[in-house]
Amino acid sequence: METLHIIGGGLAGSEAAWQAAEQGIDVVIHEMRPKVETFAHTSGNLAEMVCSNSFRSDDSEQNAVGLLHWEMRAAGGLIMEMADAHRLPAGGALAVDREAFSQAVTDRLTAHPRICVEHGEIADLPESGIWIIATGPLTSTALGAAIQQETGAERLAFFDAIAPIVYADSINMDVAWRQSRYDKGDTEEERKAYLNCPMTRDQYEAFIDALLAADKTEFHEGETASYFDGCLPIEVMAERGRETLRHGPMKPVGLTNTHKPEEKAYAVVQLRRDNALGTLYNIVGFQTKMKYGAQQDVFKTIPGLEDASFARLGGIHRNTFINSPTLLDDQMRLKSRPNIRFAGQITGVEGYVESAAMGLLAGRMAAAQIKGGHLPPPDPETATGALITHITGGAEAKTFQPMNVNFGLFPPVTGIKGGRKRRPERYKAYTDRAKASFQTWLDSQTI
Incomplete structure (x- = not known):
């Protein structure tokens, strides 16, 4: 045949x-x-x-x-x-x-x-x-x-973005804690599958300011920025309103800070394990078009990631269909x-x-x-x-x-x-x- x-x-x-x-x-x-x-x-x-x-x-x-x-x-x-x-x-x-x-x-x-x-x-x-x-x-x-x-x-084409990956041993676990949203999962490992980094209101506002001011990848002359809504760069979401991220990938619901259970976080950044060894974590929903240097500066303002080391930084690419x-x-x-x-x-x-x-x-x-x-x-x-x-x-x-x-x-x-x-x-x-x-x-x- x-x-x-x-x-x-x-x-x-x-x-x-x-x-x-x-x-x-x-x-x-x-x-x-x-x-x-x-x-x-x-x-x-x-x-x-x-x-x-x-x-x-x-x-x-x-x-x-x-x-x-x-x-x-x-x-x-x-x-x-x-x-x-x-x-x-x-x-x-x-x-x-x-x-x-x-x-x-x-x-x-x-x-x-x-x-x-x-x-x-x-x-x-x-x-x-x-x-x-x-x-x-x-x-x-x-x-x-x-x-x-x-x-x-x-x-036809739109632009797609990639989220950064962080080395697990560079995450400050005195600040971050392990928990899946609403403790979802059938096992203890599943219920603690994510790392969570909490933010106060002031920290969130400072993060949004830094995100909006950061250097970003520019499009070539004649290109228009068309994105798939399910994979928007975080800075594009932030441009739609200062609270957008807090109701999206940084929503604080269903989570309790084990270090400070009496304090309710204003926003939470989640990281998901990226390999079986548990040595790499990707920042959930943090697709970005920021330039590399700006990414490190902005992401290190996140509590728990002050000394983060990145296995891969985010980026943006043309997606053809x-x-x-x-x-x-x-x-x-x-x-x-x-x-x-x-x-x-x-x-x-x-x-x-x-x-x-x-x-x-x-x-x-x-x-x-x-x-x-x-x-x-x-x-x-x-x-x-x-x-x-x-x-x-x-x-x-x-x-x-x-x-x-x-x-x-x-x-x-x-x-x-x-x-x-x-x-x-x-x-x-x-x-x-x-x-x-x-x-x-x-x-x-x-x-």
Whole structure:
């Protein structure tokens, strides 16, 4: 049978390769790293996580992304298997040791008898063969130009930011304390998964002043700053109002300072473990476009981080995606070149899990095509189906922007009226319906 070629070895490309190979298809992954580096990546490994180490909520009954976790596990997803294997305590979220996770994905893929990895840049759209482009937000300039020339449209893009990582032994634990918000978690380790740095009102006001005055990365002439709302730089949030951060990533609710239990913090900065050893912590929600020197000056005003040493500072990068509702069919194929599928974040989904889920679909659809069959997408009542429906026609093309999975993308459930009090019942109805539908979709396939 024909070989499947995949451009890009991120989470989407890795999952696509695994799914196709498990169905008996030979796969070549074309990954330009480490020969061609990017701003955000630090290695040549596959499935490297650059912005965060969190896959977000793992609750498959009350959360849409948790439901997506469930669906990918049900489909034998490699990304979820390796995430579970390298999971870190995160109080109900699924966070991983990012280096161990990436290495494990790389090892499993390179050991698969049907998968070959070739390192080098693909600069043009392939004329023949079955291909998946899963190059993500950091698509190379040359390939991006080829996509633009083929589609005849401006590439859409927004800017994405990365949060800094701190060495754990440089955090002052006489000030910081361990606690997950609302003590969430099934074990003592989960309930103490985060480090918390408290601020008084005066300290918070001084922090906001320093943040607003700090030197920041400037955009090139002609570029406009368009951000994804789920990953706003903290200084952009602060510009929207001095209290914005205190009601966002720095909210003090659900936390009690074990050093001073009688004092209520005005704001709290949280840090989440970034590796299994517990030697690295990332500052939660602190994506930034401040220049490096300014970052150290500003972040060291946070109580408990006065002597912080940074393993990695934050940064901002251009995040490219295509207008999928106009360019792709319901098989994720480029309408003008049906031998080419797109998968992952470049299609306009946002988030690690969403990107990997689109890779899972693209890999299975390509495998079915190579075998001479046709695999319809899952029903839009499922999390995976809701995403592909959104990007291939459900969204308004004129205002298309990257989207996380959420229950607003699902067909409404019937028989349950609105209202906050009935939200848990309504979400449970969404997830029960989705799980049954997704299992039916899986059972309909011959693997």
